[in-house]
Amino acid sequence: MRLAKCLVPTLREEPADAEALSHRLMLRAGLVRQLAAGVYVYLPIGYRLLERINVIIRQEMNAIGGQEILMPVLHPAEIWKQSGRWEGIPEMFKLRDRWGRDMVLGMTHEEVVAWLAAREIRSYRDLPQIWYQIQTKERDEARPRSGILRTREFLMKDSYTLDPDVAALDRSYAAHEAAYRRIFERCGLRFHVAQSDPGMMGGLGAHEFLAPCAAGEDEIVLCAGCGYAANVEIARGVPAAPPSPSGAARGDVATPGARTIAEVSALLGIDPRLTIKSLLYVTGGGEPVLALVRGDQGLHERKLARALGEDVRPAHPDEVRQHLGAPPGSMGPVGASVRILADEHLREGVYVVGANREGYHTLGVTPDRDFPCRFVDLHAVVAGEACVQCGRPLAVEKVIEIGNIFKLGTKYATALGAMYLDESGTERPIVMGSYGIGPARIAAAAIEQNADADGIVWPASIAPFPVHIVVVSLRDAAQVAAAEEVYAACQRAGLDVLLDDRDERPGVKFKDADLLGMPVRVTVGNALARDGVVEIKERRAPRKEHRVPLDAAVSTIRSLDVLAGAS
RNA sequence: CGGGGUGUGGCGCAGCCUGGUAGCGCACCUGCUUUGGGAGCAGGGGGCCGGAGGUUCAAAUCCUCUCACCCCGACCA
Numbered sequence: 001m002r003l004a005k006c007l008v009p010t011l012r013e014e015p016a017d018a019e020a021l022s023h024r025l026m027l028r029a030g031l032v033r034q035l036a037a038g039v040y041v042y043l044p045i046g047y048r049l050l051e052r053i054n055v056i057i058r059q060e061m062n063a064i065g066g067q068e069i070l071m072p073v074l075h076p077a078e079i080w081k082q083s084g085r086w087e088g089i090p091e092m093f094k095l096r097d098r099w100g101r102d103m104v105l106g107m108t109h110e111e112v113v114a115w116l117a118a119r120e121i122r123s124y125r126d127l128p129q130i131w132y133q134i135q136t137k138e139r140d141e142a143r144p145r146s147g148i149l150r151t152r153e154f155l156m157k158d159s160y161t162l163d164p165d166v167a168a169l170d171r172s173y174a175a176h177e178a179a180y181r182r183i184f185e186r187c188g189l190r191f192h193v194a195q196s197d198p199g200m201m202g203g204l205g206a207h208e209f210l211a212p213c214a215a216g217e218d219e220i221v222l223c224a225g226c227g228y229a230a231n232v233e234i235a236r237g238v239p240a241a242p243p244s245p246s247g248a249a250r251g252d253v254a255t256p257g258a259r260t261i262a263e264v265s266a267l268l269g270i271d272p273r274l275t276i277k278s279l280l281y282v283t284g285g286g287e288p289v290l291a292l293v294r295g296d297q298g299l300h301e302r303k304l305a306r307a308l309g310e311d312v313r314p315a316h317p318d319e320v321r322q323h324l325g326a327p328p329g330s331m332g333p334v335g336a337s338v339r340i341l342a343d344e345h346l347r348e349g350v351y352v353v354g355a356n357r358e359g360y361h362t363l364g365v366t367p368d369r370d371f372p373c374r375f376v377d378l379h380a381v382v383a384g385e386a387c388v389q390c391g392r393p394l395a396v397e398k399v400i401e402i403g404n405i406f407k408l409g410t411k412y413a414t415a416l417g418a419m420y421l422d423e424s425g426t427e428r429p430i431v432m433g434s435y436g437i438g439p440a441r442i443a444a445a446a447i448e449q450n451a452d453a454d455g456i457v458w459p460a461s462i463a464p465f466p467v468h469i470v471v472v473s474l475r476d477a478a479q480v481a482a483a484e485e486v487y488a489a490c491q492r493a494g495l496d497v498l499l500d501d502r503d504e505r506p507g508v509k510f511k512d513a514d515l516l517g518m519p520v521r522v523t524v525g526n527a528l529a530r531d532g533v534v535e536i537k538e539r540r541a542p543r544k545e546h547r548v549p550l551d552a553a554v555s556t557i558r559s560l561d562v563l564a565g566a567s
Numbered sequence: 568c569g570g571g572g573u574g575u576g577g578c579g580c581a582g583c584c585u586g587g588u589a590g591c592g593c594a595c596c597u598g599c600u601u602u603g604g605g606a607g608c609a610g611g612g613g614g615c616c617g618g619a620g621g622u623u624c625a626a627a628u629c630c631u632c633u634c635a636c637c638c639c640g641a642c643c644a
Contacts, residue, residue, distance in 0.1 A: 013579045507604040
């Protein structure tokens with residue numbers, strides 16, 4: 001590809017609206033442009049990047065027996081009504097056709113797959129199946145952000161497995177996990193595999209593939225000792241034990257003006273770990289629920305929602321007064337007439353809690369003795385807590401979710417009538433799994449993990465072009481001819497190559513080459529006339545330079561380690 | 568949905584408080600010079616100042632409403 005004729009609009013200045021590193025660089029390098037919030041156009045280099053990633057995904061999906069299909073973006077509402085997901089998913093785009101029929105823009109394809117399976121799968125002899133597609137998804141996200149990291153329309157590789165039973169599902173699931181590991185390794189990413197919350201997908205189990213980087217929206221809890229890895233939404237951790245309590249007898253103490261844990265513990269001169277934080281929530285059904293965590297810790301709302309089996313929201317201050325008779329700063333569990341859930345690490349100990357009396361707290365309180373409660377895991381794990389498996393300290397990292405895998409079970413098959421006959425002639429529901437990868441998130445994670453101050457540094461496996469040729473001066477016919485020769489030779493050798501044949505000053509071309517981040521740069525400049533050589537450099541190691549004669553350029557490029565493994 | 572912020576040539580911004588001919592840098596076009604890390608000089612084109620309404624002799628500027636976008640939080644298959 002020749003830069004002089006192509007749409008590669010690089011920017012000198014930082015785009016004002018971009019915050020995340022990958023977002024800034026994708027805009028500056030001319031990979032994407034934003035059409036609306038969370039809606040992007042992929043320009044030639046950006047689209048090529050996605051296709052490079054998709055090639056790897058296809059190879060690995062095909063290798064485990066995946067069959068590529070293409071399902072529609074536009075769905076009839078019926079199948080979503082049958083699965084029970086027509087209501088209650090605010091991200092779903094809904095529309096009507098000209099006859100007034102309800103339609104859906106597909107955000108995922110379990111329903112369509114189950115519909116298809118219901119028609120085409122008859123017998124256990126037809127199983128197992130792996131169907132996948134690389135296709136556009138539409139989700140009306142509450143808050144698109146961070147460039148292409150969270151968008152309302154995006155490309156997704158989604159695959160679905162159909163199996164006769166759970167044991168077979170486990171095999172399909174394991175095959176996907178292995179394929180996903182290979183895909184992300186080949187894309188040059190550092191990543192973790194973590195247990196995750198199946199959420200509204202429902203089902204028997206789920207894992208996420210998470211790439212650590214600064215722009216990450218999620219957090220993962222990691223144990224270096226035993227390899228424990230889990231999304232903070234479900235991660236367990238053992239907080240450090242509190243110091244010995246003062247042994248104070250139970251009783252109220254005046255704490256005027258002290259409303260936060262920090263204020264209360266400072267006023268009383270005690271460690272915050274000897275206090276209990278009381279948080280009132282309201283369930284979807286309108287029931288108030290008091291959630292308790294240790295004073296130094298935070299509540300993870302997803303854990304609370306999971307324990308209750310329904311969504312919750314924080315109560316308003318007037319609801320706190322109404323149910324507990326005290327303002328938020330003085331509420332507590334003792335004598336409260338609402339359901340109480342306490343973090344499991346509050347089983348032991350004697351604590352200070354709000355007294356449900358404005359300006360007072362109660363000393364010497366022990367959960368389950370001084371008030372009734374149910375113990376569940378509620379607190380958000382923080383770095384330094386002990387691993388539940390091996391006791392070593394846990395770390396917490398920011399991550400981008402680049403893939404996820406779900407064991408769905410028979411929920412969708414049952415709802416949409418996807419049944420098969422087993423060996424004994426008994427009709428059974430097909431057992432499904434679903435598996436997603438976001439190619440654009442792989443791209444963003446690769447940028448986040450590899451960029452330097454000058455721009456992108458692509459892993460060769462997904463680089464839009466492995467080779468980038470810079471002609472220093474277009475006025476020098478010998479340089480132009482030599483560059484054309486290397487360009488043609490690379491193409492003959494099967495190397496995708498970008499030729500900067502723009503009539504620009506050298507500095508502009510070098511800056512853009514750094515920004516675009518192709519793994520190998522060939523500079524055709526003054527060294528050609530002076531020494532009869534071109535210069536070959538790796539983007540990741542700019543100080544190492546190979547000066548070789550023209551006819552050795554391609555063989556030198558091919559010998560570079562950086563291109564090993566790249567197609 | 569709650570909180571914060573921003574809308575002025577393609578990009579990045581100033582001007583607004585204190586109303587009075589719309590500016591700067593980059594990019595773009597022409598010419599000359601220049602050519603190994605974002606060139607110099609000269610000339611030039613391009614903006615109903617996000618939109619609507621209002622106040623005023625006069626609105627980018629003041630007021631009201633509205634739309635869009637960004638960030639934090641909530642949410643997230």
